Amino acid sequence: MTLPGAGPGAVFTELTARLAQTLSRLQQARHVSVGCSAKRAVWSCGKTTLYEYLPLVPAAPRAGTPALLICFALVNRPYVLDLQPERSLVRRLLEGGLPVYLIDWGDPDEGDRAMDLEAYIEQHLGGCVRHILAVRAADTLDLLGVCQGGVLSLCYAALHPQQIGNLITLTAPVDFHTPDNLLAKWVRGLDTTLIAAGGNVPGEVLNALFLALMPLRLAQHKYVRLLAENPDGRTLEDFVRMEKWIYDSPPQAAAALAQFVRWFYQENRLVHSTLEIGGRAVLLRDVRQPLLNLYALHDHIVPASACAPLGALAGSRDYSAAAIATGHIGMYVSRAAGGQIAPRILAWLQQRR
């Protein structure tokens, strides 16, 4: 690569050496694997697959421990919660002795363009819940909803309170009209009938949208930091894993995306109590389960201000919240957040057993 303006200066010489070294390490790290905990598919519906994580032998769950179902967002892949052993929320929960299940929504194709939120919530999320309850002969399970999956989980918990024992939301937006919500501002004027008519939306669109929120930091600065930090091969593997996940976005079923944009981002129906799923009102005041709301203080995708109002809107009398000093993705993968989130969830659940 030609370095513009490169000269004999010591700074350029050193940076050029770091550049070559980092490039070579990046090439070696390119084929890293992701996901670390053993799991098996136990149920599926359309493109959705429910996985059950195999218990870790020393920490196998005691009989009767309620299952924890993780409901991730439709817009990203859930393996970020189990990226690698030392950065895995799933693994920490397994170590805590919980039976853990995870929903992978898969890749909707053009045959799924009419899949709407009712189908995702009632048939797919609901199907997962019913399957787990049936095989475990249980009346309730605990639900952990992440980001957009938190919104779906809130809807499900409001509609089927008898099935959800405890509800945990992680970076889940509730109020979509707070002043610092840039994403909401940008999509406020979208014509959702055009989205629905245009067919499934490729994952690249959402990636580009998320990157455009802070383009210099997210598309430039993070790479230049590699020059600054001159990382070793292992650190670069971590970096590449994250890169892989960031760009690995599934397409979005047109109908569901159009509804999500309109109902939540544009009309803020959760806050206004005007949301209906399958002809039934979804009211946050009907969420009466014990509720733990975890969100990030420096989240550029789901601002803290979008998550914090849940306590005032939900009907739960047992509400706890914690704002973690990290960003959106940091909530799932940063070691600092990882050290806080799983222990909080485990302790909170333990107190409610």
Added chain:
Amino acid sequence: METRSDPPGFRPESAFAEAAGRFFELLKAFGLPSAAQPGDWSRLAAPLAGQFEQWLRMSQAGGPWGAALAAMMPGFGAAAPGAAMPGFGATAMPGFAASTAIPGFGFAMPGFGAPAGAAFGAPPLGPAAAATSDGPRAFELMARLAQVQGQLAAHWSEIANSAAQRFVARLGAAAGPPATVEQALKLYELWVSCAEEAYAATVHKEDYARLQSELANTSAALLVEQRRHAEGVARAFGLPTRSELDALRRELQELRSSLGARQAPAGTAAGAGGGARRRKPPPKPRRPPSGRASRARGGRGSRR
């Protein structure tokens, strides 16, 4: 451990190399390795603003929605923003030669170099007639897209100038150009902070948000228009269209729901099964739906 195939856009080495290249350009502007006048950073503003504006134009030209068109319409994005009909050239419909009047919309018979009507001296019937009516609308949308991109470009210019001014102001009377890698990187961090602040100040404005939405809506309308055109072409050749497939799918779903409701034992909630498949152990073996039907079903309708 899972080994997943590389997703589109995942290109860490080239992204890193490109970012490093731009970083070196920036260092050059900072005065490395040649020394600038100590304390005089004001002359940095113009080149910094210019570089940043150029990057914003390159990276944000089509907005996120440009990515939608690029992903769904092969060839879109190949042309510069504001070009006559990006994406509607020959690549938009591989295998078909484009007419010169409205590329991509002037339909041609496969294997023939000219539109069917022209080749046979016939009046514009079938696909050619569809092309005639589709063209103006597509042109109108392309023109609107170029106009919105132009309006957004004015904001990028504002962002770039504001970023450069913030940076120069914060440097104040700092000493000359950085002499070590650490100093250079510290300067870069400051630049990124200033640039992101300037960006945030603009992109939160109502006018910018309105333009983003309009860009998205126009891109989506263009896509819908292209698909509408493709439906017309498919009909002309007796091929099934997307709307026909969708209608069949709806009918199939309704039939499944109706069948499921008849088969469901009393008290079973409708939609509880949703065509679900239990992996292990299967509760009761039943004949699985065919692959195509399974894909089309999308999980709706009760099977219990």
